[in-house]
Amino acid sequence: MILSIEESPLYRVANPRSIAFFGASNNYSAMGSMLMTSTREAGFAGPIYPVHPKDETIQGLKSYRAVADLPETPDLAVIVLPGRIVAEILQACGEKGIRQAIIVSGGFKEVGDDGIQSEQMLLEIAEKYGIRLLGPNCLGVANPYAKIATTPISIEGDPGYIGLASQSGSFIVQMYNYLARNDIGFSTAFSVGNQLNVDLVDCMEYLAVCPHTRVIALYIESINRGADFINMAKSIIPHKPIVALYVGGSETGRRAAFSHTGSMSGPDHIYDAMFKQCGIIRAHSITEMFDICWLLGSMPQPAGSNVAILSHSGGPGATAADICGRVGLHLPSFTAKTLERLTPYIPNTGNANNPVDLTFTRDIRDFFLKIPQILLEDENIDMLLIYLFMPHDIMKRRMRGIGIPEEKIDETINEIIQATGDIAGELRQNYNKPVVGFTFRSMEEPINHAFIKKGVPIFPNPERAARSMRALVQYYENREHLTTTVQKEKQ
Amino acid sequence: MILSIEESPLYRVANPRSIAFFGASNNYSAMGSMLMTSTREAGFAGPIYPVHPKDETIQGLKSYRAVADLPETPDLAVIVLPGRIVAEILQACGEKGIRQAIIVSGGFKEVGDDGIQSEQMLLEIAEKYGIRLLGPNCLGVANPYAKIATTPISIEGDPGYIGLASQSGSFIVQMYNYLARNDIGFSTAFSVGNQLNVDLVDCMEYLAVCPHTRVIALYIESINRGADFINMAKSIIPHKPIVALYVGGSETGRRAAFSHTGSMSGPDHIYDAMFKQCGIIRAHSITEMFDICWLLGSMPQPAGSNVAILSHSGGPGATAADICGRVGLHLPSFTAKTLERLTPYIPNTGNANNPVDLTFTRDIRDFFLKIPQILLEDENIDMLLIYLFMPHDIMKRRMRGIGIPEEKIDETINEIIQATGDIAGELRQNYNKPVVGFTFRSMEEPINHAFIKKGVPIFPNPERAARSMRALVQYYENREHLTTTVQKEKQ
Numbered sequence: 001m002i003l004s005i006e007e008s009p010l011y012r013v014a015n016p017r018s019i020a021f022f023g024a025s026n027n028y029s030a031m032g033s034m035l036m037t038s039t040r041e042a043g044f045a046g047p048i049y050p051v052h053p054k055d056e057t058i059q060g061l062k063s064y065r066a067v068a069d070l071p072e073t074p075d076l077a078v079i080v081l082p083g084r085i086v087a088e089i090l091q092a093c094g095e096k097g098i099r100q101a102i103i104v105s106g107g108f109k110e111v112g113d114d115g116i117q118s119e120q121m122l123l124e125i126a127e128k129y130g131i132r133l134l135g136p137n138c139l140g141v142a143n144p145y146a147k148i149a150t151t152p153i154s155i156e157g158d159p160g161y162i163g164l165a166s167q168s169g170s171f172i173v174q175m176y177n178y179l180a181r182n183d184i185g186f187s188t189a190f191s192v193g194n195q196l197n198v199d200l201v202d203c204m205e206y207l208a209v210c211p212h213t214r215v216i217a218l219y220i221e222s223i224n225r226g227a228d229f230i231n232m233a234k235s236i237i238p239h240k241p242i243v244a245l246y247v248g249g250s251e252t253g254r255r256a257a258f259s260h261t262g263s264m265s266g267p268d269h270i271y272d273a274m275f276k277q278c279g280i281i282r283a284h285s286i287t288e289m290f291d292i293c294w295l296l297g298s299m300p301q302p303a304g305s306n307v308a309i310l311s312h313s314g315g316p317g318a319t320a321a322d323i324c325g326r327v328g329l330h331l332p333s334f335t336a337k338t339l340e341r342l343t344p345y346i347p348n349t350g351n352a353n354n355p356v357d358l359t360f361t362r363d364i365r366d367f368f369l370k371i372p373q374i375l376l377e378d379e380n381i382d383m384l385l386i387y388l389f390m391p392h393d394i395m396k397r398r399m400r401g402i403g404i405p406e407e408k409i410d411e412t413i414n415e416i417i418q419a420t421g422d423i424a425g426e427l428r429q430n431y432n433k434p435v436v437g438f439t440f441r442s443m444e445e446p447i448n449h450a451f452i453k454k455g456v457p458i459f460p461n462p463e464r465a466a467r468s469m470r471a472l473v474q475y476y477e478n479r480e481h482l483t484t485t486v487q488k489e490k491q
Numbered sequence: 492m493i494l495s496i497e498e499s500p501l502y503r504v505a506n507p508r509s510i511a512f513f514g515a516s517n518n519y520s521a522m523g524s525m526l527m528t529s530t531r532e533a534g535f536a537g538p539i540y541p542v543h544p545k546d547e548t549i550q551g552l553k554s555y556r557a558v559a560d561l562p563e564t565p566d567l568a569v570i571v572l573p574g575r576i577v578a579e580i581l582q583a584c585g586e587k588g589i590r591q592a593i594i595v596s597g598g599f600k601e602v603g604d605d606g607i608q609s610e611q612m613l614l615e616i617a618e619k620y621g622i623r624l625l626g627p628n629c630l631g632v633a634n635p636y637a638k639i640a641t642t643p644i645s646i647e648g649d650p651g652y653i654g655l656a657s658q659s660g661s662f663i664v665q666m667y668n669y670l671a672r673n674d675i676g677f678s679t680a681f682s683v684g685n686q687l688n689v690d691l692v693d694c695m696e697y698l699a700v701c702p703h704t705r706v707i708a709l710y711i712e713s714i715n716r717g718a719d720f721i722n723m724a725k726s727i728i729p730h731k732p733i734v735a736l737y738v739g740g741s742e743t744g745r746r747a748a749f750s751h752t753g754s755m756s757g758p759d760h761i762y763d764a765m766f767k768q769c770g771i772i773r774a775h776s777i778t779e780m781f782d783i784c785w786l787l788g789s790m791p792q793p794a795g796s797n798v799a800i801l802s803h804s805g806g807p808g809a810t811a812a813d814i815c816g817r818v819g820l821h822l823p824s825f826t827a828k829t830l831e832r833l834t835p836y837i838p839n840t841g842n843a844n845n846p847v848d849l850t851f852t853r854d855i856r857d858f859f860l861k862i863p864q865i866l867l868e869d870e871n872i873d874m875l876l877i878y879l880f881m882p883h884d885i886m887k888r889r890m891r892g893i894g895i896p897e898e899k900i901d902e903t904i905n906e907i908i909q910a911t912g913d914i915a916g917e918l919r920q921n922y923n924k925p926v927v928g929f930t931f932r933s934m935e936e937p938i939n940h941a942f943i944k945k946g947v948p949i950f951p952n953p954e955r956a957a958r959s960m961r962a963l964v965q966y967y968e969n970r971e972h973l974t975t976t977v978q979k980e981k982q
Contacts, residue, residue, distance in 0.1 A: 019825070028888055028891050028892040028893075029888055029889045029891070029892025029893065031851065033892075034885075034888055037888065080864040083839075083840070105838050105840075106593055106840030106850060107839055110842075111839065111840065111842075120594075137840070152885060153882055153884050153885050154884060166806070167806070168804070168805055168806020168807070168809065169804075169805075170804035170805065170807055170880075171806045171807075174806075174807075174880075174931040174932075177882065177931075177932055177933070178931055178932075181933055211742070219806060236770070246809075247810050247812075247813035248809075248811050248813075249813070250812075250813045250816035250817050251816055252812040252813060252815055252816030252817075252821075252822045253809060253810075253812050253813030253816060253817075255810055255812070255822070255844075256805075256812035256813065256822075256846050257807040257809050258810050259805075259844055259848065260805035260806070260808065260842070260848065261805065284954075285695075285810065285814070285953070285954045286810060286931065286952065287931075287951070287952045287954070294657050313659070313660075313661035314658020314659055314661065314747075314750075314751035314752065315657070315661040315662045315665075315710060316659070316662075316665075316746040317659070317747055317751065318659065318712060318738050318739075318744060318748050318751050318774065319736075319744075319777060321738075321741075321743040321744050321746070322738035322740070322743060322744030322747065322749035323776070324742050324743055325741035325743030325744060326741050326744075330743075331743045331747075335774055340713055348574075348598055348602065349574070349596075349597030349598050349601075349602065349628070351601075351750040351751070352744075353750055355747050357750065357751065359597060360522065368817055369871075389661075389665075391644055391668065393644050393645060394525075394643060394644050397519055397520055397525055397528065398520045400519050400520070401518055401519040401521075401524075402519025402520065440668075440669055440777065440778075441665075441668055441669075441937070442664045442668070442672055442934075443933075444933070444935055453850060460778070461511040461776055461777065461778045462776070463775075463776045463778070
């Protein structure tokens with residue numbers, strides 16, 4: 001295991017000081033052009049050298065006829081050209097002294113016999129010159145800290161803490177908007193494509209020592225180096241969680257994976273066993289993978305799996321309680337002291353037991369501050385799950401009810417929402433216990449954003465909240481188990 | 492089984508010609524006031540009689556000191572008063588001749604011994620006067636066709652086809668915004684609360700013959716009349732699908748249900764067996780319940796479980812293929828004719844097998860019109876699942892690429908999106924096969940709305956799409972099975 005990212009073969013792929021682009025042109029909608037645009041929009045600070053057989057400038061940058069003509073040897077070559085000329089270009093890059101490349105072009109292993117031959121040729125050239133490369137048939141790298149994104153769309157949102165290695169370039173691109181919407185953000189993402197001489201294991205190694213990465217996400221269609229994968233994962237889990245989605249385990253997934261990246265997938269139970277052995281959390285969808293990463297990257301370690309649910313509505317409370325039980329979380333009774341402290345806040349139609357159900361919200365500060373404080377101070381409780389329901393309509397009626405002038409209502413509602421988000425954020429900080437919310441309303445509603453901005457994740461139903469909370473607990477159980485096993489083996 | 496809703500004891504609850512409100516006041520944020528406001532905002536056309544001990548007018552309506560003073564006998568009494576005076580008011584309503592009531596007030600069976608006694612008293616009064624009532628501890632009814640909504644927030648969106656009977660009032664209210672966001676809509680929703688003398692079975696009977704209801708959704712914490720429930724469901728399924736969420740089957744759900752509505756829930760496997768026996772589709776979350784209702788209410792019967800997946804991106808295609816396989820859908824090979832017809836549209840980096848992966852979108856009309864036509868014309872294919880990814884950013888770059896002037900770009904993109912939605916809607920109509928989409932982008936993006944508006948459901952991940960498509964197939968299998976069984980029994 002390396003000790004710093006500088007030692008990784010991916011270091012100058014993810015942190016190049018200069019880049020040559022092959023396939024960018026003055027047609028802005030060409031794939032190569034879009035990749036160069038996204039890198040420039042990411043704010044890449046070093047020189048970019050477009051290489052183009054005819055034009056003198058490409059998108060306003062000085063262009064070069066051949067890589068041999070470049071004034072320096074760039075750290076990275078990004079190649080987005082028809083498959084048949086890629087080998088020739090890679091050869092020229094090698095001759096120029098370039099030692100890192102991203103080959104976006106497809107038409108290799110994934111298309112069958114001819115492609116396998118062409119891919120073999122690339123491998124020989126890479127070996128000859130000592131080039132390490134992402135791809136072919138990939139989207140390369142996105143690193144908001146190094147301000148590079150060799151993808152057809154631009155990075156959105158702020159840099160964050162999820163490190164991704166993916167056999168699908170699409171999920172790099174998906175992630176931008178998906179994470180930005182929830183104010184999460186990623187650290188570095190690698191699209192490995194056909195994994196010619198850089199694979200998922202290399203990316204895991206990089207992300208393991210990447211200081212910005214708090215949790216590693218993997219999208220897997222197949223693993224080539226099984227033993228290396230297991231060893232790498234085992235050495236990472238004690239320090240950093242790994243969440244993996246494997247889609248090659250069903251017959252339909254296996255066939256799709258084969259035509260996508262030419263991968264030979266293995267049976268589901270083998271991968272299941274492998275993930276268990278390493279302590280990797282297995283996600284069952286992209287959505288779930290990022291949900292789990294969200295909690296793992298932003299929540300403190302829970303002491304156990306005991307959840308308090310807070311609702312002002314019976315049905316949402318009961319559905320949340322049901323799913324918590326089904327996924328293996330516990331809803332313990334509160335201590336006598338907690339029940340006593342809750343009494344003044346619970347109307348006679350409500351219920352002070354877990355799940356707490358107020359039946360209606362008398363005072364918003366009771367629901368979002370005072371009751372959560374009591375619950376989080378209960379020694380039986382490791383995590384808090386809150387139901388969010390603050391539609392504009394109902395708040396407007398309340399404002400009218402307490403005599404707020406019509407023209408002040410929207411402003412007042414906005415202030416209340418922001419203040420409520422602040423309170424939630426403070427709760428999360430002060431008690432060092434995971435606090436998570438769920439809603440059935442649109443995720444775009446201001447109250448959800450207010451909570452998320454302050455570090456309290458909100459999910460669009462209780463199922464996703466509960467499954468992610470369970471995975472959070474699972475990681476620390478896995479870590480404990482792994483450490484114990486290693487110690488035993490050493491004895 | 493009744494033949495028309497007029498025969499249902501719920502007919503004048505859901506379609507009253509006049510209503511008395513107990514508990515509405517000039518405090519607009521009081522629960523009773525909010526329920527009256529929502530009914531007025533729903534557009535209720537008949538007379539509304541507020542009954543209030545002091546004020547002469549309530550929210551601008553003439554008010555009455557006692558129900559005895561009303562100028563006529565209203566069809567329905569809505570009671571939102573402290574639990575201790577509800578019996579007295581119900582008695583007065585009975586004396587006035589009112590035969591339908593909604594008791595919103597809580598504090599009965601769900602709070603224990605005292606409440607059980609108070610509830611028994613209500614039952615005796617109801618029996619004495621022949622009053623049928625929803626509740627206590629409920630939110631009553633919402634019927635956009637009859638323009639009534641006895642709920643704290645107003646109905647959103649257009650009337651639709653999902654009929655709901657729920658042991659949680661909250662899920663009535665949740666549904667408004669949730670369905671409106673997807674342009675779905677509901678027909679009539681009943682909140683049954685403690686089910687004093689109207690229960691889920693009565694609501695099912697009403698919804699079975701309600702001409703606006705195409706699919707029935709049930710939120711269940713416990714079923715009191717098991718045999719009646721089974722017989723009712725069995726008589727409905729051959730004509731109308733039923734989708735149920737049961738939350739009382741886990742230990743945590745059982746306890747929550749008990750404190751919510753005083754329900755005595757049964758073990759999960761009993762309910763599972765009961766649902767199977769009747770042909771009810773079991774959902775595992777509120778989200779899933781409405782997802783399935785969406786497809787059941789808006790899609791034609793698929794001939795089987797064979798799906799074609801269309802993507803321009805390998806990862807989303809592979810994840811969709813994987814989940815389809817896992818939930819029991821099939822991805823058959825295409826016919827030789829289909830493969831031949833697809834050839835001109837598939838680039839050499841792409842894949843014409845199922846899942847179809849274009850790797851990129853050369854022409855938007857190929858992806859959304861010509862290829863779907865070919866797939867839907869394949870006799871092996873019963874349903875089509877399309878991946879949606881049209882971010883504004885990438886479309887903008889394309890528009891620039893083909894020389895659209897900067898000031899025309901947004902307008903042009905909007906036109907393309909609308910036209911694409913139109914095409915999808917026509918495909919859905921012309922082939923009489925289910926067409927469903929999925930995306931990882933925000934559901935609020937214009938392209939998703941454009942599809943949904945034209946009758947093509949879009950889900951925020953492939954899992955929800957696949958599970959709902961499987962449930963759609965399942966209903967018709969259940970119906971077939973049930974009809975065969977009944978015929979056998981008759982022989």
